[in-house]
Amino acid sequence: MKSLLFQLILASFVLSNFDNNVNAGHTSVFVRKEWPSEDIPLDHEVFAVPTGHNAPQQVHITQGDYDGKAVIISWVTPDEPGSSKVQYGTLKGKYEFTAEGKMTNYTFYKYNSGYIHHVLVDGLEVTIFTWEYDTKFYYKIGTGDSAREFWFQTPPKIGPDVPYKFGIIGDLGQTYNSLSTLEHYMQSGAQTVLFVGDLSYADRYQYNDVGIRWDSWGRFVEKSTAYHPWIWSAGNHEIEYMPYMDEVVPFKSYLQRYPTPHLSCKSSSPMWYAIRRASAHIIVLSSYSPFVKYTPQYEWLSEELMKVDREKTPWLIVLMHMPIYNSNEAHFMEGESMRAVFEEWFVHHKVDVIFAGHVHAYERSYRISNIRYNVSSGERYPVPDKSAPVYITVGDGGNQEGLAGRFLDPQPEYSAFREASYGHSTLEIQNRTHAFYHWNRNDDGKKVATDSFVLHNQYWSSNLRRRKLKKHHLSSVLKRIASY
Amino acid sequence: MKSLLFQLILASFVLSNFDNNVNAGHTSVFVRKEWPSEDIPLDHEVFAVPTGHNAPQQVHITQGDYDGKAVIISWVTPDEPGSSKVQYGTLKGKYEFTAEGKMTNYTFYKYNSGYIHHVLVDGLEVTIFTWEYDTKFYYKIGTGDSAREFWFQTPPKIGPDVPYKFGIIGDLGQTYNSLSTLEHYMQSGAQTVLFVGDLSYADRYQYNDVGIRWDSWGRFVEKSTAYHPWIWSAGNHEIEYMPYMDEVVPFKSYLQRYPTPHLSCKSSSPMWYAIRRASAHIIVLSSYSPFVKYTPQYEWLSEELMKVDREKTPWLIVLMHMPIYNSNEAHFMEGESMRAVFEEWFVHHKVDVIFAGHVHAYERSYRISNIRYNVSSGERYPVPDKSAPVYITVGDGGNQEGLAGRFLDPQPEYSAFREASYGHSTLEIQNRTHAFYHWNRNDDGKKVATDSFVLHNQYWSSNLRRRKLKKHHLSSVLKRIASY
Numbered sequence: 018m019k020s021l022l023f024q025l026i027l028a029s030f031v032l033s034n035f036d037n038n039v040n041a042g043h044t045s046v047f048v049r050k051e052w053p054s055e056d057i058p059l060d061h062e063v064f065a066v067p068t069g070h071n072a073p074q075q076v077h078i079t080q081g082d083y084d085g086k087a088v089i090i091s092w093v094t095p096d097e098p099g100s101s102k103v104q105y106g107t108l109k110g111k112y113e114f115t116a117e118g119k120m121t122n123y124t125f126y127k128y129n130s131g132y133i134h135h136v137l138v139d140g141l142e143v144t145i146f147t148w149e150y151d152t153k154f155y156y157k158i159g160t161g162d163s164a165r166e167f168w169f170q171t172p173p174k175i176g177p178d179v180p181y182k183f184g185i186i187g188d189l190g191q192t193y194n195s196l197s198t199l200e201h202y203m204q205s206g207a208q209t210v211l212f213v214g215d216l217s218y219a220d221r222y223q224y225n226d227v228g229i230r231w232d233s234w235g236r237f238v239e240k241s242t243a244y245h246p247w248i249w250s251a252g253n254h255e256i257e258y259m260p261y262m263d264e265v266v267p268f269k270s271y272l273q274r275y276p277t278p279h280l281s282c283k284s285s286s287p288m289w290y291a292i293r294r295a296s297a298h299i300i301v302l303s304s305y306s307p308f309v310k311y312t313p314q315y316e317w318l319s320e321e322l323m324k325v326d327r328e329k330t331p332w333l334i335v336l337m338h339m340p341i342y343n344s345n346e347a348h349f350m351e352g353e354s355m356r357a358v359f360e361e362w363f364v365h366h367k368v369d370v371i372f373a374g375h376v377h378a379y380e381r382s383y384r385i386s387n388i389r390y391n392v393s394s395g396e397r398y399p400v401p402d403k404s405a406p407v408y409i410t411v412g413d414g415g416n417q418e419g420l421a422g423r424f425l426d427p428q429p430e431y432s433a434f435r436e437a438s439y440g441h442s443t444l445e446i447q448n449r450t451h452a453f454y455h456w457n458r459n460d461d462g463k464k465v466a467t468d469s470f471v472l473h474n475q476y477w478s479s480n481l482r483r484r485k486l487k488k489h490h491l492s493s494v495l496k497r498i499a500s501y
Numbered sequence: 502m503k504s505l506l507f508q509l510i511l512a513s514f515v516l517s518n519f520d521n522n523v524n525a526g527h528t529s530v531f532v533r534k535e536w537p538s539e540d541i542p543l544d545h546e547v548f549a550v551p552t553g554h555n556a557p558q559q560v561h562i563t564q565g566d567y568d569g570k571a572v573i574i575s576w577v578t579p580d581e582p583g584s585s586k587v588q589y590g591t592l593k594g595k596y597e598f599t600a601e602g603k604m605t606n607y608t609f610y611k612y613n614s615g616y617i618h619h620v621l622v623d624g625l626e627v628t629i630f631t632w633e634y635d636t637k638f639y640y641k642i643g644t645g646d647s648a649r650e651f652w653f654q655t656p657p658k659i660g661p662d663v664p665y666k667f668g669i670i671g672d673l674g675q676t677y678n679s680l681s682t683l684e685h686y687m688q689s690g691a692q693t694v695l696f697v698g699d700l701s702y703a704d705r706y707q708y709n710d711v712g713i714r715w716d717s718w719g720r721f722v723e724k725s726t727a728y729h730p731w732i733w734s735a736g737n738h739e740i741e742y743m744p745y746m747d748e749v750v751p752f753k754s755y756l757q758r759y760p761t762p763h764l765s766c767k768s769s770s771p772m773w774y775a776i777r778r779a780s781a782h783i784i785v786l787s788s789y790s791p792f793v794k795y796t797p798q799y800e801w802l803s804e805e806l807m808k809v810d811r812e813k814t815p816w817l818i819v820l821m822h823m824p825i826y827n828s829n830e831a832h833f834m835e836g837e838s839m840r841a842v843f844e845e846w847f848v849h850h851k852v853d854v855i856f857a858g859h860v861h862a863y864e865r866s867y868r869i870s871n872i873r874y875n876v877s878s879g880e881r882y883p884v885p886d887k888s889a890p891v892y893i894t895v896g897d898g899g900n901q902e903g904l905a906g907r908f909l910d911p912q913p914e915y916s917a918f919r920e921a922s923y924g925h926s927t928l929e930i931q932n933r934t935h936a937f938y939h940w941n942r943n944d945d946g947k948k949v950a951t952d953s954f955v956l957h958n959q960y961w962s963s964n965l966r967r968r969k970l971k972k973h974h975l976s977s978v979l980k981r982i983a984s985y
Contacts, residue, residue, distance in 0.1 A: 253795035258769070265769035265797060285742070285749035305796050309823070309838050311737035312789050313749060339793070342876075350876060353841035354793050357834065387876060392826075392834060392883065393913040399876065429877040 042383075042428045045436035047458075052193035054419035056218070056230070057237075063196060064233040069163030071096040073134075075235025075274075076158065077242035078169055079249060080209075080292045083281040085172040086148045087139030088246065090118075091276065092158055093131040093235060101134045105156040107149070109166070112157055114140075123273045126262040128228030134158075135276050150174045167243040170208065172294050177331050178448040181295030182206060185409075185442040187213035187338075187374025188252065190416025191230070191237050194439045197459045198415045202441050203241055205457065209294065210245060211444075213374035214252025214304070214338030218416045219270065221254075224262060231270050249275045250301045251288060252338035252374060267305065277301070282321060289314045291321050296446055297332040298325045302359075304339035304375075309358055318359070322366045327476035331449040333368045335406070340373035342382045342399070342408040344432040347421035348375055361388045364404045367475035370444070370454075374412035377421040379456055380435040381468055382408040399431045407472065415439045415459070434468045450477045450486065526867070526912045529920035531942075536677035538903035540702070540714070541721075547680060548717040553647030555580040557618075559719025559758075560642065561726035562653055563733060564693075564776045567765040569656040570632045571623035572730065574602075575760065576642055577615040577719060585618045589640035591633070593650070596641055598624075607757045610746040612712030618642075619760050634658045651727040654692065656778050661815050662932040665779030666690060669893075669926040671697035671822075671858025672736065674900025675714070675721050678923045681943045682899045686925050687725055689941065693778065694729060695928075697858035698736025698788070698822030702900045703754065705738075708746060715754050733759045734785045735772055736822035736858060751789070761785070766805060773798045775805050780930055781816040782809050786843075788823035788859075793842055802843070806850045811960035815933040817852045819890070824857035826866045826883070826892040828916040831905035832859055845872045848888045851959035854928070854938075858896035861905040862921040863940055865952055866892040869915040883915045891956065899923045899943070918952045934961045934970065 057063055067074055073092040081087030090103050101120045104112035118136030122129065138156075140148035151173040157166045173179045184207035189195050202210065217234030219227045241247070255271040257264060272287060279290035288303035300321060308314045325333055341352040341360065352373075363371065364386045386402035413420070422437040438458045445453040456468040477486060541547055551558050557576040565571030574587050585604045588596035602620030606613065622640070624632035635657040641650045657663045668691035673679050686694065701718030703711045725731070739755040741748060756771060763774035772787035784805060792798045809817055825836040825844065836857075847855065848870045870886035897904070906921040922942045929937040940952040961970060 256795055256797075258795075258797045258800055260767065260769065267791070267797060283744065285744065305791050305793065307751070307789050307791055309789065310835055311740055311742075313740075313742045313751060316742055344877065350841065351794055353876065354838040356876075357837035357841065392837065392840075392871060393828065393909060393915075425877060431877075 042430070042432040043434045044424055044428050045434070048420070048422060048437050052197070054192060054194070054417050056191050056417050057193060057196065059229070059233055064236050066095070066236065067163075067165060069159070069161075071099050071159070072163035073099075073159040073165050074239070075232060076165070076167060076239050077235070077247060077275075078244075079246045079276070080172075080278055080294060081137050081139055082278050083291070083293055084175055085292070085294050087137055087278070088169060088171070089276055089278065090136045090138055090156065090158070091274070092134050093232065094134065094159070095131040098132045100160060101136060103136045103138055103156050103158055105138060105154050107152060107154055109155045109168070112155070121273060123269065125228045125264055125270060126224050128225040130228060130273065131232065133273055169244055169246065172209070175293045175295060175330055177296055177329060179295040180446055180448065181297065182208050182443060182445045183211050183297070184209070185211045185213065185372050185411050185444065186414050187372075188215040188377060188412040188416050189238070189414035190215070190218040190418075191234050192415055192417050194415025194459065195237070198439055198441050199238060199241060201457060201459050205441075205443050207443050208245065210241070210247040211299065211334070211336055211372060212247050212249050213336050213372050213411060214250045215254040215374055215412075215414075215416065216252075216271070216275070218254050218418070220257045220259070221417060227257065228270070231274065235274070248292065248299060248301065248336070249277055250336045250338060251303055251305065253305060256305055284317050285313050289317060293330050296330055296449060297334050298330040300333070300335045302335060302337040302355075304337050304355060308355055315358065318362070322362060325366065331474050331477050332446055332452065333366065333475070334444075335363065335368050335371040337371065337373050339375050340380075340408060340410045340412075341371065342385070342431055343376050343380060343410055344425045344429045344435065345376045345378050345380065345421050346423040346425060347377065349425065351375070356387065360386060363406050364388055364402060367404050368406040369475045370472060371406045371408050372442070373408070373410050374414070376410050376412045377416070377418060378410070378424075378435065378437040379413050379440060379468070380410040381433045381456070382431050383433045385431040404475070406475075409442065411440075411442050411456070413437075413439045414441070436467070440467070444472070450474050526914070526916040527918045528908055528912050529918070532904070532906060532921050536681070538676060538678070538901050540675050540901050541677060541680065543713070543717055548720050550579070550720065551647075551649060553643070553645075555583050555643070556647035557583075557643040557649050558723070559716060560649070560651060560723050561719070561731060561759075562728075563730045563760070564656075564762055564778060565621050565623055566762050567775070567777055568659055569776070569778050571621055571762070572653060572655070573760050573762065574620045574622055574640065574642070575758070576618050577716065578618065578643070579615040582616045584644060585620060587620045587622055587640050587642055589622060589638050591636060591638055593639045593652070596639070605757060607753065609712045609741075609748055609754060610708050612709040614712060614757065615716065617757055653728055653730070656693075659777050659779060659814055661780055661813060663779040664930055664932065665781065666692050666927060666929045667695050667781070668693070669695045669697065669856050669895050669928065670898050671856075672699040672861060672896040672900050673722070673898035674699070674702040674902075675718050676899055676901050678899025678943070679721070680899075682923055682925050683722060683725060685941060685943050689925075689927050691927050692729065694725070694731040695783065695818070695820055695856060696731050696733050697820050697856050697895060698734045699738040699858055699896075699898075699900065700736075700755070700759070702738050702902070704741045704743070705901060711741065712754070715758065719758070732776065732783060732785065732820070733761055734820045734822060735787055735789065737789060740789055768801050769797050773801060777814050780814055780933065781818055782814040784817070784819045786819060786821040788821050788839060792839060799842065802846070806846060809850065815958050815961050816930055816936065817850065817959070818928075819847065819852050819855040821855065821857050823859045824864075824892060824894045824896075825855065826869070826915055827860050827864060827894055828909045828913045828919065829860045829862050829864065829905050830907040830909060831861065833909065835859070840871065844870060847890050848872055848886060851888050852890040853959045854956060855890045855892050856926070857892070857894050858898070860894050860896045861900070861902060862894070862908075862919065863897050863924060863952070864894040864919040865917045865940070866915050867917045888959070890959075893926065895924075895926050895940070897921075897923045898925070920951075924951070928956070934958050
């Protein structure tokens with residue numbers, strides 16, 4: 018009966034929900050009193066190199082397959098190749114199983130990377146092992162005195178009513194503000210990070226310092242990334258097109274360091290892919306790879322959207338770096354190119370929410386669409402559209418470029434809430450119909466109401482589906498009564 | 502005095518010019534009575550393999566550097582690697598000089614390509630040789646009985662009043678209509694082809710036939726490409742994203758076969774580049790590579806546009822596959838993504854004309870721009886703009902997909918002339934101020950007025966420049982008088 022009660026409590030809350038009422042948007046006058054927008058010095062303890070010869074550092078994990086039955090574990094050994102083995106098991110200190118991966122390294126200008134290890138842990142390498150959902154696994158990498166131990170929690174088996182809490186972080190960098198965001202996220206109780214691009218801001222450096230700041234960032238975020246999977250998408254700061262030092266291959270450092278499970282969803286590139294986790298189908302797009310009609314990303318997305326099964330994973334979430342709707346002066350209209358190509362699909366497939374970064378502020382849109390825009394005739398501005406996603410920009414991780422404090426005035430009709438402060442978001446899925454969303458401003462010290470709302474599932478909130486759900490609830494209640 | 506007289510004759514012609522008067526557009530009701538839209542069978546003589554063991558085939562040339570002081574000569578030897586040497590000289594049969602290049606080959610599914618040779622002829626390989634402008638060179642490739650001889654004409658030295666005649670062809674394919682277009686171009690007196698993408702349509706085939714139809718196309722166009730440089734740009738049919746046969750690397754066949762001089766203009770990819778030829782600065786863009794802000798193509802174009810010197814090369818021409826303005830139902834609005842990114846630059850830099858393909862019909866725009874389009878407010882449709890380029894779609898080369906016969910009705914205000922017939926265009930530059938443009942419908946049999954106009958140079962037609970030019974003319978007339 019708990020879930021029925023929960024529905025009733027929600028019902029009253031929902032009355033004031035933005036989903037149903039498009040009101041004038043709100044521009045928060047609060048501006049986060051920020052730390053200086055400077056990177057933390059390299060000798061700071063947040064970048065500390067772990068003790069021991071060739072000790073593994075920059076440890077991070079991400080989902081390793083389509084459905085969460087695998088994890089990719091990555092790390093760097095600085096001095097020599099070392100081993101690409103992971104030992105793991107469900108008891109701390111007792112590692113029954115071993116997985117072995119691959120080692121790679123690269124150069125960037127005259128910087129030589131450490132030895133980068135990527136290991137897929139999918140439970141297939143040992144016959145006695147069966148993957149277990151929703152289970153804490155401990156793992157160990159490195160050898161002897163330099164060995165290090167961490168843990169991760171496998172996700173629950175995917176299903177329509179599986180609750181899960183995601184954190185959303187973008188444009189993080191490695192300043193004191195970045196640190197504040199990271200720690201704030203770690204206190205949020207979220208289980209997995211959806212990262213919307215711009216990781217280290219190493220490209221703000223020159224020559225060998227680019228590689229060095231990738232390494233420092235890897236150590237900086239390890240206290241989260243070694244334990245929680247971060248679902249990666251790439252931003253413009255990952256491109257690293259630097260002709261002056263003869264480095265022109267896009268995403269070179271990023272692709273070496275941050276693998277994604279793109280093959281398991283038949284993507285031809287690690288830059289765009291999809292995963293299913295708990296009750297969510299998460300699609301990661303690449304703003305800076307080709308996406309127009311006929312390109313691989315376009316063809317892949319077209320097929321991936323057909324594979325989405327809202328009966329199994331009701332929540333359809335899209336990540337990209339460049340926001341499609343943005344009313345900040347910074348990067349205004351940069352999303353038009355992708356909007357022109359994909360917006361129609363997002364509306365047609367009733368995407369629940371699209372998270373982006375890029376703009377160093379927070380913004381949330383109403384459900385609007387501009388799909389009737391036509392260069393020759395017709396409607397030419399975004400209009401309310403119940404089938405449209407909510408667009409949320411969380412580019413406020415806290416990097417060295419600082420905040421984007423100038424919003425278009427007056428606030429465009431599509432913009433619901435905006436504020437130029439650092440922070441991160443959380444999306445707490447309750448069941449197939451409802452999720453709690455919060456934007457969490459950093460370091461408030463005292464409780465300040467920031468942006469939050471109940472997100473109604475776009476598939477299960479339609480009348481048809483609601484009737485179906487009612488029937489489903491009724492029959493489950495009857496079953497439970499019968500079982501007494 | 503000849504040029505002054507020429508100016509006077511032009512003056513009367515110009516009065517009715519579309520540049521100055523935006524009238525209602527014209528939709529031609531004529532539809533080219535076409536050959537069946539089928540590829541010519543492989544055993545047809547147009548695809549004949551040259552006689553002799555391992556004889557070079559699929560010979561083609563393109564400009565080899567920024568300013569036309571080099572040529573890239575490419576060909577395929579089918580049976581064995583053979584030699585990558587080109588012998589050449591200014592007298593037929595007497596080849597004083599030798600250049601040597603590189604050989605490559607590739608696989609596509611189970612197809613193994615022939616041995617593909619690319620040789621840069623730039624006159625630097627022999628100390629006794631000096632590159633000569635505007636000169637006919639003869640060249641020989643292959644050895645013994647299998648040797649073959651061709652010729653090419655080096656371009657005139659770049660300069661503001663150098664006349665030159667370009668042909669423009671797009672979406673060619675290998676049908677009887679393609680053949681008609683090719684032969685029609687060869688009779689036009691044009692000196693170089695600006696090719697706007699979609700070469701062979703080999704991707705309409707499956708498995709090994711893809712490679713086979715690339716080879717047949719190479720032989721099909723050789724009667725022009727071995728003698729005239731073709732300036733290549735890539736279309737969607739070059740992408741060849743074919744996951745069902747595990748071929749997912751974009752542009753694989755194209756990049757192996759059709760090199761471009763991208764390094765000489767500091768482009769990081771053969772997909773986008775620029776050349777200067779006669780009095781024209783020609784910029785080639787890639788519709789299906791990343792082009793949004795921060796991407797290499799965007800950064801490169803930003804710098805390349807700054808390098809354009811209209812005092813040296815008055816004509817600024819851009820090639821791309823996907824048209825930015827199009828009023829055909831086929832591919833309508835596909836150009837929006839690139840329009841949103843680059844249109845402002847094209848207007849700011851007063852590009853003279855933009856040639857595209859993709860739509861299998863012919864269309865020409867008025868000088869219009871939509872740069873005031875704003876997702877929040879403001880003007881929202883294309884308006885007359887004297888600084889804007891003319892957009893011309895020449896996607897009517899004659900490939901197997903047939904014509905795109907359905908235009909938007911009513912004709913949008915930006916559309917000046919459109920007709921669904923096969924053909925090609927020519928741009929005959931007279932001097933720094935004027936060029937004659939023609940669209941040439943294939944095989945008319947009798948004279949039918951098709952689209953033609955005088956293109957006024959966007960830089961030299963402004964009042965300021967006209968005054969400067971008048972002064973320049975006056976002083977040169979005075980000099981000539983003084984020299985009597």
